[in-house]
Amino acid sequence: MINIVLLAFLVVIAIAIVRMRDLLAVSMLLGIYGLLSASFFVTMDAVDVAFTEASVGAGISTLLMLIAITMTGRSEHPERHKPVLALFVVLITGSLLIYGTLEMPYFGSADAPIHLHVAPHYINNSMQEIGVPNIVTSVLASYRAFDTFGEVVVIFTAGIGVLALLSVVRRPEDIIKIDSTNNLMRAEYLILRIVVKMLIPFILLYALYVQFHGDYGPGGGFQAGVIFASAIILYAMLFGISTARRVINQSVIQFFAAIGVLLYGSVGVVSLLNGKSFLDYSALSADPVAGQHLGILLIELGVGFTVASVMVIIFFNFEGRRDNSLTKESNKT
Amino acid sequence: MLMGLYNYWVVVVLMMIGFYIVIAHGNLIKKIVGLSIFQTSVFIFYISMAKVDGGTAPILVEGIKQYSNPLPHVLILTAIVVGIATTAVGLALAVRLKEAYGSIEEEEIQKKDNLDC
Amino acid sequence: MDTLMNISSAVFLLIGSFLCISGGVGILRFPDFYTRMHAVGVTETLATAMILIGLMLQNPDGLVDLKLIIILLMTLFISPTASHALAKAAMINGLKPKINRQADNERLTSSKP
Amino acid sequence: MLIAATIAILVVMIMAITRAIMGPTLYDRILAVNMFGTKTVLLISVLGFVMGRPEFLDIAIVYALINFISVIAVLRHSGKSIFKTTQPEEKEKEKEKNS
Numbered sequence: 001m002i003n004i005v006l007l008a009f010l011v012v013i014a015i016a017i018v019r020m021r022d023l024l025a026v027s028m029l030l031g032i033y034g035l036l037s038a039s040f041f042v043t044m045d046a047v048d049v050a051f052t053e054a055s056v057g058a059g060i061s062t063l064l065m066l067i068a069i070t071m072t073g074r075s076e077h078p079e080r081h082k083p084v085l086a087l088f089v090v091l092i093t094g095s096l097l098i099y100g101t102l103e104m105p106y107f108g109s110a111d112a113p114i115h116l117h118v119a120p121h122y123i124n125n126s127m128q129e130i131g132v133p134n135i136v137t138s139v140l141a142s143y144r145a146f147d148t149f150g151e152v153v154v155i156f157t158a159g160i161g162v163l164a165l166l167s168v169v170r171r172p173e174d175i176i177k178i179d180s181t182n183n184l185m186r187a188e189y190l191i192l193r194i195v196v197k198m199l200i201p202f203i204l205l206y207a208l209y210v211q212f213h214g215d216y217g218p219g220g221g222f223q224a225g226v227i228f229a230s231a232i233i234l235y236a237m238l239f240g241i242s243t244a245r246r247v248i249n250q251s252v253i254q255f256f257a258a259i260g261v262l263l264y265g266s267v268g269v270v271s272l273l274n275g276k277s278f279l280d281y282s283a284l285s286a287d288p289v290a291g292q293h294l295g296i297l298l299i300e301l302g303v304g305f306t307v308a309s310v311m312v313i314i315f316f317n318f319e320g321r322r323d324n325s326l327t328k329e330s331n332k333t
Numbered sequence: 334m335l336m337g338l339y340n341y342w343v344v345v346v347l348m349m350i351g352f353y354i355v356i357a358h359g360n361l362i363k364k365i366v367g368l369s370i371f372q373t374s375v376f377i378f379y380i381s382m383a384k385v386d387g388g389t390a391p392i393l394v395e396g397i398k399q400y401s402n403p404l405p406h407v408l409i410l411t412a413i414v415v416g417i418a419t420t421a422v423g424l425a426l427a428v429r430l431k432e433a434y435g436s437i438e439e440e441e442i443q444k445k446d447n448l449d450c
Numbered sequence: 451m452d453t454l455m456n457i458s459s460a461v462f463l464l465i466g467s468f469l470c471i472s473g474g475v476g477i478l479r480f481p482d483f484y485t486r487m488h489a490v491g492v493t494e495t496l497a498t499a500m501i502l503i504g505l506m507l508q509n510p511d512g513l514v515d516l517k518l519i520i521i522l523l524m525t526l527f528i529s530p531t532a533s534h535a536l537a538k539a540a541m542i543n544g545l546k547p548k549i550n551r552q553a554d555n556e557r558l559t560s561s562k563p
Numbered sequence: 564m565l566i567a568a569t570i571a572i573l574v575v576m577i578m579a580i581t582r583a584i585m586g587p588t589l590y591d592r593i594l595a596v597n598m599f600g601t602k603t604v605l606l607i608s609v610l611g612f613v614m615g616r617p618e619f620l621d622i623a624i625v626y627a628l629i630n631f632i633s634v635i636a637v638l639r640h641s642g643k644s645i646f647k648t649t650q651p652e653e654k655e656k657e658k659e660k661n662s
Contacts (some may be wrong), residue, residue, distance in 0.1 A: 002610070005573055007343040007377075009580060014350040014370055016584045023362055028592040030366060031633060032583055035596075035603045037373055038622070042607050044380045045390040045401040047619045050607075052413045053376075054625045058600070059632035061369075061417055066636050068424040069362060072431040076360040077438050083357035090356075094349040098342060106337030108386035110399075115385060119402040127393055135391040135403040136410065144407060151411040158418035165425040189538075192635065195531045202524075203628050210621070217392065218621055222414045230629045237632075237639050307414060314421045321428060390616055460564040467571030470602070474578035477598060483590050486582070490598050501568060501605050508565075509617055517620040521604060524627040532597055532631040539638040540590040 003043045009036050021076045027065035034061060047218040048136040051210075055226040060311060063233065067318045071325065131289040132215045132296065140220065141296040145279040148299075149264055152306050156261050159310035163254070166317040168324045189238065196238050203231035211304050215293075221300040225307025232308075233315050241319050250316060253309045260306030267298050340381040347374035359439040361427045365420060372416050379405040459507035466500030469493045482548035483540060491533040498525045565613050572606045593637060600630040 013033050020026050034057025041050035105112035122139055130138040140148055207228040214220030236244035267279065274283035281295025282288035347370060354367025383405040391403035427437050434442045476489020502522045506515050576599060583595035604623045611617040 002569065002573070004339060007340065009576065010377075011343060011346055011350075012580065012584075014347055017366060017370065018350060018354055022589070023360070024589050025586065025592050026363065026366055028589070028596050028633075029583060030369065031596045032580065032599050033370070033373065035599055035626075037377065038626075039603055039606055039610070040377065041380055042610055042619070042622065043614075044384045045388060045614075046380045046383065046406045046409070047390045047392070047622065049376070049380060049406050049409050049413070051622050051625065052410050054622050055629070056413055056417050058626050059629045061420070062633040063636050064417075064421055064424055065362075065366075066633065066640070068428055070640050071428050072362060072437045076358070076363055079357065079359060083353075086353060086357035090349045090353045093352065094345055097345045097348070101338050101341040101345065104338065104341060107340045107381060108384050109337075110385050110388075112382070114382055114405075115402050119404055122403055123391070123400050133393040135393065135400070136406050139403050140407045140410065148407075148411060151415050154415050155418045158415075158422050161422045162425045165422070165429055189535075189638070192531060192535055192638070195527060196635075199524075199527070199628070206624065206628060218390075218619060220410075222410060223625075226414065226417075227625065227629065230632060234629070234632060234635070237635055310418060314418070318421075318425070318428075325432070389614070390619065394616075463564045463568045467568050470571050470575045470605075473598070474575035477582050477595065478578050483588055483594070486591065487594055490594060494598065494601055498601060498605060502608065504564075504568070505608060505612055505617075508612060511617075514617045514620065517624060518608065521608065521620065521623055521627045524624070525601065525604065528627065528631055529601060532634045535631070535634050535638045536590065536593055536597065539593075539634070539641040540588075542638075542641045543590075545588055545590055 003040055006036055006040045006043065010040070021078065023069050023074055023076055024066070027062055027069060030065065031057070031062040034058075048134070048220070048223075051218045051223050052226075055223045055230070059230040059233065060226060060315070064314070064318065067315075067322060071318075071322050129289075130292045130296075132293070134215055134217065136218075137214050137220055137296065137300075138292075141299055142279075142281060142292055145268075145295075145299060148303070149268070149279070152261055152264055152303055155310050156257060156306055159257055159313045162314045162317050166321045168320055193238055196234055200231050200235055203227060203234070207231065207308075211300065212297075214300060215296065221303030222307055225304045226311060228304070228308040229311030229315070232312050236315065236319070241316065241323065245316070248312070250313075253312050253316075256305050257309035257313065260302040260304070260309065263302035263305065264299050267295055267302070271295070341378070344374050344378040344381065347371075347377070361430065361437040361439070362424070365423045365427065368423070369416070369420060372412075376409050376412065379409050455507050459504045462500050462504030462507065466497050466502075466504060469497035469500060473497060483545055484537070484547045487533060487537060491530065494529050494533075495526055498522070498529070565609055568609050569606065569613060572602055572609065576602055576606070593634060597631065597634060600626055604630075 010033065013029055013036065017026055017029050017033070020029065034053060038050045038053040038057060041047075041053055122135055122143065126132070126135050126138045126143075130142050132138045207224045210219035210227060211221060211224035214224070232244065232248060235247070267281070267284075269278075271280050271283040272278050276283035279295075279299075282291045284294050285291035351367045351369075351371030351374060354370065355364050358364060358367065383402040385399060385401050388399045388401040389397055391400045391406065393400075430442065431437050434445050436442060436445075470493070473490050473493030476493065477486050480486045480489055499522055502518050502525075506518050509515065579595045579599045579602065583592050583599070586592060604626045607623045607626070608617075608620055611619050611623075
């Protein structure tokens, strides 16, 4: 019942986003949109998905939008002509899609084709074959590990893309200038600094809990990576980027991003060398279930490394670009 | 029928709203927002299909027989993180375009391009 | 014992819901940003605490209670901090509180004998 | 009672959404988002009890821990021209001038 209300909220927010011209307001509404969809995923029993949406939507997505908008400008120009054609195309496509849904099995019906094919195997046999209570983790990390490997490589590539697009080389005097503005900021927000300093260890600890508890409850490498990165981003925002860079060097993060993918791939290669197929963890140990446990632990660790470092790389480069454009402006004047 | 297909219809509406933003608005950041609405509608579609009446979250507990389908959850879980990474690349492109052209409005960028030719 | 727990949990949940709604009315009806923030900031921590305590009384299981206590502690620390940060940001960026000097003066003069 | 609490939280969510859409300033919207975040924490915890699987409070903990990052981001970039707000009254005056 509650999912109907949440979906109605989602539609209202989406319509408001269409009509709004102030991009910062749009990014705030997008934050509400993320919160709502996470609640919806909880009502649909998809706790792992809700967890991921929560860890991504709570911090990083709104943050990236905000930083990008501070660099590109706040307001959107109104369109010159009425978008009649666009409306027409959208209405036609929408009505065709609605026509398509009429043939679909009703929501929640247990005999829909999607529930008959592979899913019963996962639900009934994963405990004997993998030995992990969380079926989502066992499908993610063992049955469909090759798929997940592809996703991790995509995330890694996105990190490289942002690095190629936004990274800047700084002169030392610019660094000093940026540092001085950041120090100014540090003196101002005493309360925030104290609370955040107290909070960061908890967030890091919680990220580790999510990373290693993913076999038994909701969680895993993807979520843990994002939460870990959020803690570092929080530190960087309050204590200055250059302080954070001193703590966590950029080249070290890039190294870790590569290490994660490499760890994932090498687990596959090891099982290949032991005479089983790629990413078949039962080759890792004499006891197949113990091998599965070891394999899942290793590849979740790889995923966690890559996701956390790519998120930190993205944030550092966006912020670095912004600081750079600011110093350019002040040099001109 | 209304209750049985409500979720899918909402998905179609959200998808079309995202689609409309992408094709009708000229601002690149707004287009990225539209893409992410479109993306979320696909997530909602998959997760709605995975729900089974009377089922519960796919984490094995003694005494529960009926679970929701775990496979769509896996697909969407990875898609969310990939989605934020690709959105970041899109935003980075928008930032570079702003630096190069001084604007992120589609029409103005095209005008400048035509002047250069 | 069980009925006592149930009743007290229901009472806590109801108080929490009432506080939630009063905060919501505040954010809708108050005239400017700072008063709205006051309504939300004041009710938020207590409402969260009441609802979470109500939930704790529903379930005597150790781990779940521990998680609820963690949520409660974090909310108690973070929510006022976020309000502080937001008010500061609004102040720095030049959002001025709405002050109705005329009404204040009238009230002062009328209260004087 | 859990149902009553859920309904109350949903009603408050409607109010927060109304404020987030109405504005008028950016800060009202941020306030609404922040409030919506804490209400989501509550909704998810209550839903866990309603659905009979209360061990999924981990999601609520994530929101409780990192939901205020965006507020700090706004504070960090504040003072720049992009976040400057014009007072609602001034806006009205400008409109009057223009018309």
